[in-house]
Amino acid sequence: MAALRVLVGVKRVIDYAVKVRVAGGGVQTQGVKHSLNPFCEIALEEGVRLRERGAASDVIAVSVGTRVCQETLRTALAVGADRGVLLEVGEGAAVGPREAAAALAGLVGRLQPHLVLLGKQAIDDDCNQTGQLLAAMLDWPQGTFASRVELEEGAVRVEREVDGGLETLRLRLPAVLTADLRLNEPRYATLPNIMKAKKKPLEIIPASALGVPLPLPRLRVLKLEEPPARGGGQRVQGVPELLERLRSDGRV
Amino acid sequence: MALRGAPRVAARLLLQLLPPRRCPAAGRRGIASCIDPSAGLTEEQKEFQKVALDFATKEMAPHMAEWDEKEIFPVETMRKAAQLGFGGIYVKPDVGGSGLSRLDTSIIFEALSTGCTSTTAYMSIHNMCVWMIDTFGNEEQRRKFCPSLCSMEKFASYCLTEPGSGSDAASLLTSAQRKGDTYVLNGSKAFISGGGDTDVYVVMCRTGGPGPKGISCLVLEKGTPGLSFGKKERKVGWNSQPTRAVIFEDCVVPVGNRLGAEGQGFSIAMKGLNGGRINIASCSLGAAHASVLLAQEHLTVRKQFGEPLANNQYLQFRLAEMATRLVAARLMVRNAARALQEGREDAAVLCSMAKLFATDECFAICNQALQMHGGYGYLKDYAVQQFMRDIRVHQILEGTNEVMRMIVARNLLQG
Numbered sequence: 279m280a281a282l283r284v285l286v287g288v289k290r291v292i293d294y295a296v297k298v299r300v301a302g303g304g305v306q307t308q309g310v311k312h313s314l315n316p317f318c319e320i321a322l323e324e325g326v327r328l329r330e331r332g333a334a335s336d337v338i339a340v341s342v343g344t345r346v347c348q349e350t351l352r353t354a355l356a357v358g359a360d361r362g363v364l365l366e367v368g369e370g371a372a373v374g375p376r377e378a379a380a381a382l383a384g385l386v387g388r389l390q391p392h393l394v395l396l397g398k399q400a401i402d403d404d405c406n407q408t409g410q411l412l413a414a415m416l417d418w419p420q421g422t423f424a425s426r427v428e429l430e431e432g433a434v435r436v437e438r439e440v441d442g443g444l445e446t447l448r449l450r451l452p453a454v455l456t457a458d459l460r461l462n463e464p465r466y467a468t469l470p471n472i473m474k475a476k477k478k479p480l481e482i483i484p485a486s487a488l489g490v491p492l493p494l495p496r497l498r499v500l501k502l503e504e505p506p507a508r509g510g511g512q513r514v515q516g517v518p519e520l521l522e523r524l525r526s527d528g529r530v
Numbered sequence: 531m532a533l534r535g536a537p538r539v540a541a542r543l544l545l546q547l548l549p550p551r552r553c554p555a556a557g558r559r560g561i562a563s564c565i566d567p568s569a570g571l572t573e574e575q576k577e578f579q580k581v582a583l584d585f586a587t588k589e590m591a592p593h594m595a596e597w598d599e600k601e602i603f604p605v606e607t608m609r610k611a612a613q614l615g616f617g618g619i620y621v622k623p624d625v626g627g628s629g630l631s632r633l634d635t636s637i638i639f640e641a642l643s644t645g646c647t648s649t650t651a652y653m654s655i656h657n658m659c660v661w662m663i664d665t666f667g668n669e670e671q672r673r674k675f676c677p678s679l680c681s682m683e684k685f686a687s688y689c690l691t692e693p694g695s696g697s698d699a700a701s702l703l704t705s706a707q708r709k710g711d712t713y714v715l716n717g718s719k720a721f722i723s724g725g726g727d728t729d730v731y732v733v734m735c736r737t738g739g740p741g742p743k744g745i746s747c748l749v750l751e752k753g754t755p756g757l758s759f760g761k762k763e764r765k766v767g768w769n770s771q772p773t774r775a776v777i778f779e780d781c782v783v784p785v786g787n788r789l790g791a792e793g794q795g796f797s798i799a800m801k802g803l804n805g806g807r808i809n810i811a812s813c814s815l816g817a818a819h820a821s822v823l824l825a826q827e828h829l830t831v832r833k834q835f836g837e838p839l840a841n842n843q844y845l846q847f848r849l850a851e852m853a854t855r856l857v858a859a860r861l862m863v864r865n866a867a868r869a870l871q872e873g874r875e876d877a878a879v880l881c882s883m884a885k886l887f888a889t890d891e892c893f894a895i896c897n898q899a900l901q902m903h904g905g906y907g908y909l910k911d912y913a914v915q916q917f918m919r920d921i922r923v924h925q926i927l928e929g930t931n932e933v934m935r936m937i938v939a940r941n942l943l944q945g
Contacts, residue, residue, distance in 0.1 A: 349573065356577050466585055469615030469628040472577045 281335035282392035282429070282451070286325040286359060287382060288318040288341050290350040291402040300504050305402075314350050317397025319357075321457040323464040324427060325395050326358035333429045334393075336360055340385055342378045342485060344369055355475035356467035362480040363389075365488070372495050375407035377485075382408075383415040384488025391452065393434065398423055398456040409456035419449040423458040565822060565853050567640060567815075567860065575637055578630070582638045585611060586645025586816075594646035597770035598916055601762075603727050604649055604770060609682045611653065616642070618680035619657055620805065621664045625672050626680030632805060632867040636812040640860075643816025647920040650816065652771040654809035655723050659686035659732045662802045663749060666790040675730060675749060684729035688806075689719040689776055690799050696720075697933050699734075700742040700796055704778060706735040711785045713737065713748060715756070715778035721927070725774035726759035728752065732789070733776075734799045742796035747789040756781030767919035804870055804878050806928045807885035811863045811892075814924045817917040818856050818892035821899035824914050825849060828903050845902065852895045859888040879941040886934035889924040896921055 292298060293311040300306065314322075328334035339354035341347040342365045351362035365381040367373055373381075386394065399406035406422075413420035421427075421436030425444070428435040438445045439458050467475075514520045524530040568576050589607055597604055611617070619635045621627025630638075635657070642650040660679040664672055678684045695702045704717025715735055719725075731750040738744030750757060760775030790798055826849065829840040839845055866884035869877040896918040900907035907914050925931045 349576075352573060352577060353580070356581075466614050467577065467581045468613070469578060469581070469619070469630065470623075472574060472581065473628075475577070476574060 282328070282333060283336045283338070283389065284325045284328060284334045285338050285340055285382075285386065285389060285391040285394045286318070286322045286354070287378075287394070287396040287408070288322060288339050288350055288354045289315040289378075289397070289400045290341065290343055290347045291315045291400050294401055300502055303502060304499075305502070312350075314353050315397050315400045315402075317399060317401070317457055317459070319397075319464040320459065320461050321395040321397050321455075322354055322357055322359065323462045324424075324457060326465075327462065328393075328427075328429070329358070329360075338363060338389065338391070340365065340382065342373055342381045343367060344371075345482070348480060348482075351480055352475055353467065355478045355480070356472040357465060358471065359478075361478055364480065364482045365485040366482050367485050372497075374403070374495070374497060375405045375411055377495070378408050379411035379415055381485040381488060382412050384485070385483075386412075386416060388488065393452060394418075394454045396454065396456045398458050406456075409454050413454040416452075416454070418452055418454050419447075420454045420456075421447055421449050422456040424455045425458050425460045427455060427461065565819060565856055567637070567819060571637065575634060578634055579637050579641050581614060582616075582641035583644065585614065585616075586642045586650075590642065590645025590649060594649075594770075594913065594916060595910065597646060597649065598767075598920075599769075599910070601769045601772070603652075603724075603772055604646075605682075605685075608649065608653060608656075608685075611642070612680065612682035616653060617656070617682040618660045618664070618676065621657070621660050621676060621680055625664060625676035627660070627664065627676070632808060632871040633864055635805075636808055636863055636867045639809050639812040640816040640819070640863075643813040644820040646770060647813050647817040647917060648768045648770040651768065651810060651813045651920070651924070652723055654806065654813060655688055656682070656686050656728075658802050658806040658809065659688050659730065661805060662688075662732055662747070662798055663789060665801075666747070666794070666798050667749075670786070671749065671789065679730060685724055685727065686730040686732060687722050687724040687728040687776070688802065689722050689725075689731050689733040691720050691722075692718060693720045693775075697930055699799070700745065701740075702734060702736060702745065704733070704735040706737045706746060706748060706783070708737065708785075709782075713783045713785060713788070715748070715750075715781040715783060717778050718760075719776040721763070721773055722776045723768070723771050723773055725772065725776050726762065727772050731757070731776060732802075733778075734795045735778075737792050737795075743793050745795040745799070746792045747795035747798045748783050749787045749789060750781070750783055754781055754783065766922060767916070768923055800878075803928055804881045807881045807934075808863060808867050808870065810924050810928050811859070811866075811885045811888035814889045814892035814921045815856070815860050815863060817921045818852075818859070818895040821896040821914055821917045822849070822852050822856060824912075825852070825899035825902045828906075832904075839902070848898060848902070852898055855891045856895055859884075859891045862887045876941075879937055882929070882934040882937040885928065886931045886938070889921065890931060893918070893921055893925060 290312050293313040296311055298305055325337040329337050337359045338361055339351055339359035340363045341351055347364055351364055355362050396409045409422055423439045424436050425439045426437035433448055433450050434453055436447050514523060568579055615628040618627035619630050619638060623629040639650055639654050660676055663675045679686055690699055692702050706713040706715050729752050733748050733750055734745050735748055736744050737746040756779045758777045763773040829845055830838055832839045862884040866880040869880045900914045900918050903914055906912050
């Protein structure tokens with residue numbers, strides 16, 4: 279079976295353990311700890327495992343964002359990607375799923391990978407759209423919420439976690455897959471790999487140079503606020519009173 | 531009869547009132563602050579620190595209380611750490627080490643220590659022993675011992691202290707009598723970290739006359755006839771590593787197990803300790819950092835007299851002092867690490883200064899953090915007491931802080 283070229287998308291997001299605060303109408307990101315999106319870590323781990331099994335020859339980590347995203351790519355290289363590509367956008371540019379998918383589509387045109395692995399969603403916006411949009415832009419098959427990936431000759435068998443249970447699809451390559459939680463358990467970078475990562479190539483390409491026009495932003499954030507502070511609870515005497523309260527509070 | 535159930539009910543109510551136990555390793559809001567340990571590091575060092583912090587948070591912090599309470603030597607977890615390269619951090623790669631610098635090592639131990647200080651401290655002792663074999667051993671010894679130690683398939687112990695010689699280490703009595711192409715050891719070592727559970731023992735013993743010049747360094751393996759161990763000591767902290775006496779009774783060791791030349795043993799021991807002191811100081815830094823974060827969180831959450839503790843200027847000032855001293859200690863340790871890496875003449879005395887300063891300051895920080903927790907700080911449900919207990923001994927071992935003062939004074943008055 280011919281070895282594949284695999285593209286793995288990695289997004290730099292606020293670390294999962296951080297208590298996010300809203301300041302000045304937006305999420306406070308200045309000075310806040312960022313890391314590699316956990317679902318992207320899982321996608322990256324899958325890519326590295328494919329290469330270790332001999333199914334993939336080349337694992338390329340790609341990120342769409344400002345220059346600081348290089349640190350995320352360095353982490354991806356330390357985990358095991360062979361090279362990194364930063365599709366750079368200007369400071370302050372809004373990169374949502376459409377913009378990211380368009381930039382990735384442009385890179386796909388240039389690199390011609392056989393497989394694109396993304397996380398199912400980013401933990402900052404929880405959009406769960408980039409993989410699907412990318413597949414549509416490329417007119418490729420998609421296997422989202424992947425919990426198991428098996429390569430076959432010219433195709434990939436994907437087990438998906440869907441609302442009804444587990445669905446298995448066979449997709450012809452090239453294809454876009456998005457990783458769900460149970461696909462694998464990501465490895466730690468090892469000290470030797472961190473040192474090797476220094477020598478791996480990291481290319482910076484302006485996103486606008488890819489030949490796929492980045493769409494104009496169509497979303498405008500009207501309001502952003504923290505959830506209301508948790509109020510106290512109240513004791514009820516029994517089920518009838520509970521139902522009465524639920525009805526009068528308009529929840530039922 | 532209602533009285534009988536009352537204490538149990540009261541205990542349960544009390545538990546419900548306790549703030550939930552928090553994972554000490556994760557920063558509260560992840561907001562970059564004045565005590566950020568990644569400040570001033572290179573990109574690569576930040577990656578080392580990241581993986582060590584990750585490992586500490588996921589693999590160590592959830593277990594540190596259990597390891598302490600049940601006195602578990604977490605062999606499997608340490609082997610996992612070794613797979614990432616933490617078994618021989620500053621050992622040369624040709625025998626399985628990671629070949630990193632002393633500063634990289636300090637950063638890594640500081641990060642790991644936020645997960646479990648006691649276990650990290652043992653790992654630092656293990657690392658010191660592997661380095662000694664790597665640096666002073668011949669090719670055969672390096673290839674025989676280092677690979678399995680770097681992978682932590684085997685564990686090591688450093689044996690210098692004896693019942694009759696602690697600070698006065700050069701007066702040690704364990705004798706190694708030359709008999710043909712073997713040495714026969716007689717004597718005992720005290721307070722040996724890992725003793726009885728570890729596989730490789732780096733032993734300083736007397737092959738010549740009195741004083742430091744008569745001391746040589748031998749490597750022994752567990753199972754050697756005549757090598758036995760005392761009872762496991764019961765300690766205030768460092769409970770995730772066993773501590774025992776190591777006893778030699780006509781213990782026969784091949785001459786080929788001697789590191790370096792006869793009479794070189796004390797020098798080897800002291801050179802090992804230079805790095806060991808930076809590592810122990812780094813462990814103190816990690817514990818203090820974790821304690822400051824715990825105190826910071828507690829001050830914001832706990833309310834008394836109608837407002838959060840953090841509104842009190844006294845506590846704000848104490849917290850600021852803790853942070854300031856933590857950063858000062860960290861700078862001392864990293865400065866000493868750089869000096870040692872560069873082989874500077876002042877490296878040894880800087881290591882002593884760093885160990886003295888950091889272990890004292892960090893204990894004061896952990897102690898103060900415990901105080902800020904009030905009664906909760908005294909309960910084993912809360913991590914702050916374990917950090918305090920675990921780093922208390924750092925002021926004593928690898929050279930007491932009094933001996934550190936001797937070294938600095940000698941440098942000033944005789945140098």
